[in-house]
Amino acid sequence: MSGPTLTVENLSTAFFTKAGVVKAVDDVSFSVGRGEVLGLVGESGSGKSVTGFSILGLVDPPGRVTDGHIRFNGHDLVGLDEEAMRQLRGRRISMVFQDPMMTLNPVLRVDTQMIEAIQAHEKVDDDTARQRARDALALVGIPSPEERLKSYPHQFSGGMRQRVAIAIAMINRPDLIIADEPTTALDVTIQGQILYEVQKLCRESGTALIWITHDLTVVAGLADKICVMYAGNVVEQGAIDDVLDKPLHPYTRGLIGSVPSRNRQNKRLYQIPGMTPSLLNVPEGCRFRSRCPRADDSCATMPPLGELEPNHWARCVHPHTGEPL
Amino acid sequence: MLVYIIRRIMQAAFVIVVMSVLVYVGIFLVGSPVDILINPEMSEAEMEAVTKALGLDRPIWEQYFIFVGNALQGDMGKSFVFGQSAIKLIVERIPATMELAIISIIISLVIGIPLGMYAGLRPDSVGGRSIMAGSILGFSLPNFWVGLMLIMFFAVMVGWLPAAGRGPTVDVLGIDVSFLSLEGLKHLILPAITLALSKTALVVRLARAGVREVLPMDYIKFARAKGLPRRRVVSVHVLKNIMIPIVTVTGLELGSVVAFAVVTETVFAWPGMGKLLIDSIGNLDRPVVVAYLMQIVFLLVVLNLIVDVLYSILDPRVRLQEQKA
Amino acid sequence: MTDTALQSQGAETGQGGSLLRRFAAEFAESKLALVGLVGFAIIVFIALFAPFVAPQDPYDLASLDIFDVRLPPGSVGQETGITYWLGTDAQGRDMLSAIMYGLRVSLFVGAVSAVVSLIIGAAVGLTAAYFGGRVDSIIMRIVDIQLSFPAILVALILLSILGQGVDKVLIALVIVQWAYYARTARGSALVERNREYVEAATCLGLGHGRIMFRHIMPNCMPPLIVIVTIQVADAIALEATLSFLGVGVPVTEPSLGLLISTGFDYLLSGKYWISVFPGVALALAIVSINLVGDQLRDVLNPRLKR
Numbered sequence: 005m006s007g008p009t010l011t012v013e014n015l016s017t018a019f020f021t022k023a024g025v026v027k028a029v030d031d032v033s034f035s036v037g038r039g040e041v042l043g044l045v046g047e048s049g050s051g052k053s054v055t056g057f058s059i060l061g062l063v064d065p066p067g068r069v070t071d072g073h074i075r076f077n078g079h080d081l082v083g084l085d086e087e088a089m090r091q092l093r094g095r096r097i098s099m100v101f102q103d104p105m106m107t108l109n110p111v112l113r114v115d116t117q118m119i120e121a122i123q124a125h126e127k128v129d130d131d132t133a134r135q136r137a138r139d140a141l142a143l144v145g146i147p148s149p150e151e152r153l154k155s156y157p158h159q160f161s162g163g164m165r166q167r168v169a170i171a172i173a174m175i176n177r178p179d180l181i182i183a184d185e186p187t188t189a190l191d192v193t194i195q196g197q198i199l200y201e202v203q204k205l206c207r208e209s210g211t212a213l214i215w216i217t218h219d220l221t222v223v224a225g226l227a228d229k230i231c232v233m234y235a236g237n238v239v240e241q242g243a244i245d246d247v248l249d250k251p252l253h254p255y256t257r258g259l260i261g262s263v264p265s266r267n268r269q270n271k272r273l274y275q276i277p278g279m280t281p282s283l284l285n286v287p288e289g290c291r292f293r294s295r296c297p298r299a300d301d302s303c304a305t306m307p308p309l310g311e312l313e314p315n316h317w318a319r320c321v322h323p324h325t326g327e328p329l
Numbered sequence: 330m331l332v333y334i335i336r337r338i339m340q341a342a343f344v345i346v347v348m349s350v351l352v353y354v355g356i357f358l359v360g361s362p363v364d365i366l367i368n369p370e371m372s373e374a375e376m377e378a379v380t381k382a383l384g385l386d387r388p389i390w391e392q393y394f395i396f397v398g399n400a401l402q403g404d405m406g407k408s409f410v411f412g413q414s415a416i417k418l419i420v421e422r423i424p425a426t427m428e429l430a431i432i433s434i435i436i437s438l439v440i441g442i443p444l445g446m447y448a449g450l451r452p453d454s455v456g457g458r459s460i461m462a463g464s465i466l467g468f469s470l471p472n473f474w475v476g477l478m479l480i481m482f483f484a485v486m487v488g489w490l491p492a493a494g495r496g497p498t499v500d501v502l503g504i505d506v507s508f509l510s511l512e513g514l515k516h517l518i519l520p521a522i523t524l525a526l527s528k529t530a531l532v533v534r535l536a537r538a539g540v541r542e543v544l545p546m547d548y549i550k551f552a553r554a555k556g557l558p559r560r561r562v563v564s565v566h567v568l569k570n571i572m573i574p575i576v577t578v579t580g581l582e583l584g585s586v587v588a589f590a591v592v593t594e595t596v597f598a599w600p601g602m603g604k605l606l607i608d609s610i611g612n613l614d615r616p617v618v619v620a621y622l623m624q625i626v627f628l629l630v631v632l633n634l635i636v637d638v639l640y641s642i643l644d645p646r647v648r649l650q651e652q653k654a
Numbered sequence: 655m656t657d658t659a660l661q662s663q664g665a666e667t668g669q670g671g672s673l674l675r676r677f678a679a680e681f682a683e684s685k686l687a688l689v690g691l692v693g694f695a696i697i698v699f700i701a702l703f704a705p706f707v708a709p710q711d712p713y714d715l716a717s718l719d720i721f722d723v724r725l726p727p728g729s730v731g732q733e734t735g736i737t738y739w740l741g742t743d744a745q746g747r748d749m750l751s752a753i754m755y756g757l758r759v760s761l762f763v764g765a766v767s768a769v770v771s772l773i774i775g776a777a778v779g780l781t782a783a784y785f786g787g788r789v790d791s792i793i794m795r796i797v798d799i800q801l802s803f804p805a806i807l808v809a810l811i812l813l814s815i816l817g818q819g820v821d822k823v824l825i826a827l828v829i830v831q832w833a834y835y836a837r838t839a840r841g842s843a844l845v846e847r848n849r850e851y852v853e854a855a856t857c858l859g860l861g862h863g864r865i866m867f868r869h870i871m872p873n874c875m876p877p878l879i880v881i882v883t884i885q886v887a888d889a890i891a892l893e894a895t896l897s898f899l900g901v902g903v904p905v906t907e908p909s910l911g912l913l914i915s916t917g918f919d920y921l922l923s924g925k926y927w928i929s930v931f932p933g934v935a936l937a938l939a940i941v942s943i944n945l946v947g948d949q950l951r952d953v954l955n956p957r958l959k960r
Binding site for chain 2: 686799802803804806807810811814815887891894895898899900901911914918921922924926929930933936937940941944945948
């Protein structure tokens, strides 16, 4: 296996609004290899979705990638022209969105939306394309796919729609799928089924997967690696077990502490004090400073993302090194 | 669906009955037509004979029922002025008006949709802003004055186009049309543009508002994430969604276009129903006015009906709701 | 007791100068809208003070000179000594003066019909929204039917029944326009009706009329203001159209539409000024009102969503 599928290096994406520059993603680096699952974790507004859109080149003005490299199979996607980018989208890199109610065009039939995804990249006649669409639906566990192809999105339940969206994302056998909270809007039972199926499909086809979520329990059972984002920065990253069992950054600790199931009965659920800072004109230094129990004056300069333990990085002046949970 | 259509038809029939009463009673208040038909030297007896012949001596409700009975048989009385069947007079003039109205609507759609979409896709560009400023002009400038200015410029000053009339017509399946001959087209173009102007402005606004509303939707981003060319995203995913309000409003506006043709026809001496109406109002030619109004009430109600049914076919979401109901 | 309800209402409607200033600043963001506002102000000024700024009283037949008929722009009257900057019409009237007086009639008709229909429409719409149920469905059915018929047609028929005259035109315009206000007022009143301050007022045992007009109505004003600007422009255009068709204002009080209409006869012979200049004035009036209305809608809309 030659190199990781995707390497993001020092990526920065900013939105140039009237009120000022919003650095939604600031100096983010990570990589994901074939068949590997990377969990990108953070609160809303931490920049995880913008990271996903940056990789696909779908950041709309007034936003743009201001710095860094996105190497996909060795080629840098930053600065790639629109047509080359379009040919990658949906074919080599696809994306699944958060709200299945909104991702399918309500006025187009499912077959139209699936077939166009194939024909945008390959010269395939309608019958072959339809055949592939049907197979893709069957693959994600949609019963009687032939009939369902002729349906409109509103005739599906939320879970079924997300399956259709996943089928569309996988239809061209991409090398990388970016899933942006694809199960958040679904019932817990359906979440489980979809998680299981996506994992299986990716393992089988060797597709790399970036799973964006705010829910640590989801990535716990799914990801190989994890990358925790806070206010546009990566604050901690490493193998899933390392990060969950021996979190180094106080923020990661707080996140893990606020997951209900991890807490013993009668014990109060941990709550991170304060609010996510505004990304508009962020102050110098560690961005978690104002909410951090360990913060002191030395936090006023931004610490680098350091490899504090083997293959386990954190951006913190006072890490919880050697203090497993 | 069928139940829905039947219910809508009954509603429509009710409106037609109510309007027929209002129109008939209303028009009855316009001075007695006997006054203009008799000459002052007529004797009392002769006057009575005329009144009797026209059925004007009976109570108004009786006249109404006679009118309805006759109307159902396609007879709305004879024009006092032309001495011909009022219905026949109007039917003869329907093709001229409808041709004008339909060509105007086509012009407004063909020009309005692309302009509106452009303004929606590039709202801050000079082009987009100019289009919107132009649309304010479009619905601000009074129809008849625009007609006059067009006549002044194209007919009087440069002399390229005729100022009035319909010119030669070509017979297509028994209907006279102007647009098939060059001379006919020359007569048609100015009134059609005049009539189309405000509707074009309306279509521009609808299209722009639609695009602005649809663009931020997840399904558009998803369509782009599939790697669809921009052309397809705009011409299929965006266009199909904005067509629903545009078709609805255009359908409903056809009635208002036919009504506004009254003005345009008067300016350009276009031999349609509208000019007949204005002449008949001036002449107190009651049967023609009543017949025109009933016919336009019928047209409007039927149009509303068709638009509602079409709407439910175009928008699959509405269709589903009706099935459930 | 009523203080709480009134306070909450006060909090929603106005916070004094700061809100107004923000509103003005947002409005001024569009240069086009400012141009419209200035244009509108000038037009209103001319209409109000026509007798003082017009070179001639066009209604005073004695001041007209029969030899000054249909003079091109820039001519000087032989007897009157007036320079006819915009020419004269078929009666020898100075076009500029006629336009200024015509503007007066047009604006008067537009403004009065809009205000009267606003009052009627808002009352009807509020009633429908407030009482709901049968009252609501009957009123709204009437509104729907009325709105499904083009305004021009309804007005045309009404005037052919009523006859000519400024008062008749006003009646026709009100009948045509009230439904728009009723629909808008009902729409926003339905939203307001379910707000807490209304509930509070109801709990306090205030009368229907008081709740409707003192509490709900002020909060429905922003959309109604937008509709008023659009409808004033529409009413002016409609009046002009009706007068052009010969069923509007009488010849003795010519509005802009009637001036254009009389000029139409001379257009083909190249005497353009009789028709063109009143038309330009009419267009400027309508465009400037619409520019203002358009920006008002943009500025007021986000606040409606609240």
